[in-house]
Amino acid sequence: MPEVNRDYFAKTLEKGIRILNLFDANHPSWSLTEISARMELNLTSVYRLVNTFVELGYLMKEPKSKRLHLGPMAVALGNQLLHGFDTVRLIEPLVDEIHCRYNISIEVSLFHSNCLVQIYKRETSNTLTYRLEAVSELLYCTSSGKSVLAFLPAEKLKHLAEAQSFARRSEKTITNIDAFYEDLEQVRQRGYALNNEEYIKGLIAIAAPILGRGTSYPLGCLSFNSTTPDHTLDEFEDKYAVVLCELARKLSEVIPDV
């Protein structure tokens, strides 16, 4: 990351945005104290920031419990941000077509400052119990992360792989770096990565990298997700690997190379 001008940085704005980021499908409501604890921020400061969002309609406060939820303005902003990003508008019809045709959960992420940033997703009505975070640094235990790492230049890969915690998330998590490098080698040969319940028990996925047209550098990735009640990983791979790679290739054509 380039050294930047920390004098011209609005701290209040950063804190506010961090608070807004706490709210997602897994954590739809927060109390003041919870936010204060999580942000390691003074209660009064949180109160001021939260109150600002409430007045603007981005958060709503339950009258009795005082718990906070997202408000309509936040959702409108969400829509606006989503469709204001050119890349999303380009990939949307391509992803939707596959989503409608096969009725599978699909996620598209960009690789941005060593994180995978989710820019588009479609879910099946079959709601999963837990959703991945919109911005994730966990690259060792997701098919998305592995698909990107596998196609990174050796130097960069080494640097990032060594930064992974390899913490055990489930029975099947890969917890040592040598096994991990072996797995990545298979990803390279296959052209796509698998997630065999390595992140959360019951959650399986296949993911292919989105490679820059000119550079072949991984710009992001595409993943199809399912659960073990619906498919075994083998079935899922047999059924969708070709579709996955084909769609990833199509996405490469519309995502601008950086």
Add this chain to the structure above:
Amino acid sequence: MPEVNRDYFAKTLEKGIRILNLFDANHPSWSLTEISARMELNLTSVYRLVNTFVELGYLMKEPKSKRLHLGPMAVALGNQLLHGFDTVRLIEPLVDEIHCRYNISIEVSLFHSNCLVQIYKRETSNTLTYRLEAVSELLYCTSSGKSVLAFLPAEKLKHLAEAQSFARRSEKTITNIDAFYEDLEQVRQRGYALNNEEYIKGLIAIAAPILGRGTSYPLGCLSFNSTTPDHTLDEFEDKYAVVLCELARKLSEVIPDV
């Protein structure tokens, strides 16, 4: 709107959010000076706020022109906000089913502090030249606005109707309040509203209110949009009015009454 505590209000946060709100599909890029002029804010202050967003990855700066665009973090936040709002997750499958089946542009909005706030939309690949704003106070020249106004209690309707500008947006805009009240009477009888190119030439729509289950108060609305090259308004109405009303009714069942 209830009187609120203006002492506990973070102005910097408000300004930052207002800047983020400038970016949408119609205005995907802004220069510093443009933002400064539009926000009526000092250039240096805008620089600080924008720089904050750039460092956090919410905005990106074109290296040469210095023009600003949304960044991946903004899109991830967008997705997160969208799916972190319970109501969106409830209406999503219902709307998507109709969108997939008929391939039409659909918008769902909530009526919140006298504005229509767009909380979900699906577009056809046939991209329209201009998209409605995510938060709109224009109720007199959109089918969405009319569908909601028509079902408001008389007092509230009067108040809001008189606040409309009735400015001419196109040849067919309704520009006086008496004609408008007549139109609303038809909306009531029909159960849904029409937009016959009243907002922008070439843009047509039909919209039905989403009424509270208990209260029958309009909580928001559902609209189907098209363009004159694709359909005449009569055709569009004949083809989709029944589907529209049916979907609006289904949405009423899942949107919580306030």
Add this chain to the structure above:
DNA sequence: AAACCACTTACTATAATAGTAAACAGATTT
């Protein structure tokens, strides 16, 4: 090469925020 334009930086008066502590409200227990 000069002029222009927009962005960036330096600097300080002013205004906003952080943090402490106390008051308050609602829920639960005695």
Add this chain to the structure above:
DNA sequence: AAATCTGTTTACTATTATAGTAAGTGGTTT
């Protein structure tokens, strides 16, 4: 019904961040 507890809201000020002016910088056009 009073007492206690938990979490939210308000009052108050020292400290810190921001607004605004003005000067500097770096491309682009003439």
